[in-house]
Amino acid sequence: MxxxxxxxxxxxxxxxxxxxxxxxxxxxxxxxxxxxxxxxxxxxxxxxxxxxxxxxxxxxxxxxxxxxxxxxxxxxxxxxxxxxxxxxxxxxxxxxxxxxxxxxxxxxxxxxxxxxxxxxxxxxxxxxxxxxxxxxxxxxxxxxxxxxxxxxxxxxxxxxxxxxxxxxxxxxxxxxxxxxxxxxxxxxxxxxxxDILGSIYLGTVLTLFTLIVTHREYLNVLTLLSLLVAIALFIYQEKRAKVPLIEFQMFKNLQFSGSNISILINNFVMYSTILFVPLLFETFHFNINMIGALLFAFSLAMSLSSLLGGRLANKYGKGNVISLSFGLLSLTTLSYFWFTNEVSVIYTLIVLIFGGFSVGIGVASMQAANIESVSKEKSGTASGIYSTFRYMGGMIASAVVSVLVGTSMLYILLLIFSLVGLLISIILVQKSGVEQKSTLTG
The missing domain is CATH 1.20.1250.20 (MFS general substrate transporter like domains)
Structure with missing residues (x-):
């Protein structure tokens, strides 16, 4: 071609x-x-x-x-x-x-x-x-x-x-x-x-999950119980279906599971940042145009770094680039602790550009790792699961920020998630190295 x-x-x-x-x-x-x-x-x-x-x-x-x-x-x-x-x-x-x-x-x-x-x-x-x-x-x-x-x-x-x-x-x-x-x-x-029945159950699970995290009026005992029942029915259906919608054995593949968890964490940190910055900085008396410019700088840095991340993956390996991404994200979330009422525009701009760069640089590697972890015949299924994990990260961010915005607990949670992502990526790199070594010796 x-x-x-x-x-x-x-x-x-x-x-x-x-x-x-x-x-x-x-x-x-x-x-x-x-x-x-x-x-x-x-x-x-x-x-x-x-x-x-x-x-x-x-x-x-x-x-x-x-x-x-x-x-x-x-x-x-x-x-x-x-x-x-x-x-x-x-x-x-x-x-x-x-x-x-x-x-x-x-x-x-x-x-x-x-x-x-x-x-x-x-x-x-x-x-x-x-x-x-x-x-x-x-x-x-x-x-x-x-x-x-x-x-x-x-x-x-x-x-x-x-x-x-x-x-x-x-x-x-x-x-x-x-x-x-x-x-x-x-x-x-x-x-x-x-698997039509599995599709209905999964749709119910994700609908209830979305309503709970985006609309507080649905955060009640009845909705939570309904969600648990829907999850149980979905798992039961997938285990008995001849051709399940989601094959749970796919998650036994560490690269597949790791890539999905990585994009969930990545999107959780990204959307948390996009959501808490306007809410918090408005109380710091930043005007709306300044907040919009800061978020645009964050998004632009994220987009451009994703292009760079794809090239780095070819040279240094996907796992190493994902580790770099979460390492930088950990530093970014540490920098958030200095977001106080006296914070300067310059410091905020530098942190958000660095944060956007950190979020974006690993995305191409996460997506490539996900789709290459399965056979070509299952590429669509893998991509669909990956996209759902990505959306779930954003929806969890919406719920967490609405509760914790303006508190240090939000930054602590973002740091913990970033460190978990770093740990997962390191494990993936080590496993990949072991597999390559066994292939060469075999």
């Missing part, structure tokens, strides 16, 4: 998947305007954000499995198409219920596309280029999340809230066209069946 075709394949995939994080963060700035236009309370309109999180978290393992069965390219293209149609439908929403319904379909399209996009790249791209490619993937996803609020505020100021959905249309047309004509087909294993 020549370089031009590789670049066109990447363009087709990244142009579409880039929109998933954009639409996750872009709508936040439009909630007051949507609330006023649809004549509903701001509390109720937040459901357009919550439903997106629920569907994205619950559907990705199922989406990955569908790709493994029916072909990753087909499911990815269907996801892009659904995202395209539902974005237009969102722009024509006439009340809150219709917007929530179309927004959930939009999230479903993104959930179908994202894990299958990484699986397609694993199938069609050279293995020695994967770390670099996932570095580009991390760059696109990070930039998408970073520019979302700025893009959203600009579109709403110039046009209206509907414009935040119309902006998806030209990008998705490019993505669908390139995917259809340029991206090679990836055949699935059609003799496998989908």
């Amino acid at each position: 020549n370089k031009t075709k590789q670049n066109l394949i990447l363009m087709g995939i990244l142009t579409g998947t880039f929109l998933v994080p954009v639409n996750s963060t872009m709508i936040a700035v439009g909630l007051p305007t949507i609330s006023q236009d649809l004549n509903v309370s701001v509390t109720n309109v937040t459901w357009v954000v919550t439903i997106y999180l629920i569907v994205m978290a619950a559907a990705q393992p199922i989406a990955g499995k569908l790709g493994d069965i029916y072909g990753n390219k087909k499911v990815m293209l269907f996801g892009f198409s659904l995202f395209f149609v539902s974005s237009i439908a969102c722009a024509f929403s006439f009340n809150l219920l219709s917007l929530i319904v179309f927004r959930s379909l939009q999230a479903l399209g993104g959930a179908l596309a994202t894990p299958n996009a990484t699986a397609v790249m694993r199938h069609v791209m050279p293995k020695d280029k994967l770390s670099n490619i996932f570095g580009f993937f991390g760059l696109a996803m990070g930039l998408g999340a970073a520019i979302g609020p700025m893009l959203g505020s600009g579109l709403i100021t110039l046009f209206s809230w509907e414009a935040i959905f119309w902006v998806n249309v030209p990008f998705l047309l490019i993505s669908m066209t390139l995917t259809w004509f340029i991206v090679p087909s990836v055949e699935g294993i059609r003799n496998h069946s989908l």
Whole structure:
């Protein structure tokens, strides 16, 4: 495959998947305007954000499995198409219920596309280029999340809230066209069946989990008991199913388990930072523009370092880069203890740029480690599980920050998580070294 075709394949995939994080963060700035236009309370309109999180978290393992069965390219293209149609439908929403319904379909399209996009790249791209490619993937996803609020505020100021959905249309047309004509087909294993009951149980588990961590009114005994029952039913179903949705033996692979836990911790620290900075620094009398600039610097550093991390992985190994990431994150979280009322803008900027760099540099290695830990036939399933762990890290951050913001306990917890990630990465490096040594001697 020549370089031009590789670049066109990447363009087709990244142009579409880039929109998933954009639409996750872009709508936040439009909630007051949507609330006023649809004549509903701001509390109720937040459901357009919550439903997106629920569907994205619950559907990705199922989406990955569908790709493994029916072909990753087909499911990815269907996801892009659904995202395209539902974005237009969102722009024509006439009340809150219709917007929530179309927004959930939009999230479903993104959930179908994202894990299958990484699986397609694993199938069609050279293995020695994967770390670099996932570095580009991390760059696109990070930039998408970073520019979302700025893009959203600009579109709403110039046009209206509907414009935040119309902006998806030209990008998705490019993505669908390139995917259809340029991206090679990836055949699935059609003799496998989908574990429908397992999918329902998993969807219930992740829905209840999302509601508990994003809406305090659901943090009660009844919801917690329902979550425990759903988890028990899911485990029981997966153990008895002939072709389970999630094969628990996959987690016996240390590299697979380690990569999933690593991205959960990574996203927990990242989202905790993004969430606590505006809440805390507003009490330090930083103006909103300054806070926005600081968070943009954090996100930009994270995105650019993910590209560098992919290149470093090829040279020094994925495990070593992940260890570097968590080592730097530990230093970052230590620096947070000096975030007091007297903190200077310069110190804050340096810490957040360093923190963004620390978060981003290991992402490509985590994703490559995850997808390379399973056979190509299970790439979609592995990617779906990985994406769900990533979303869970962000949702846990939301719950923790809402309770601990402004206290040193938050920084202690972030430091502990970073050190746990460092320990896991060191174990992965040691295991990888032992396996390579036994291969050479064997």
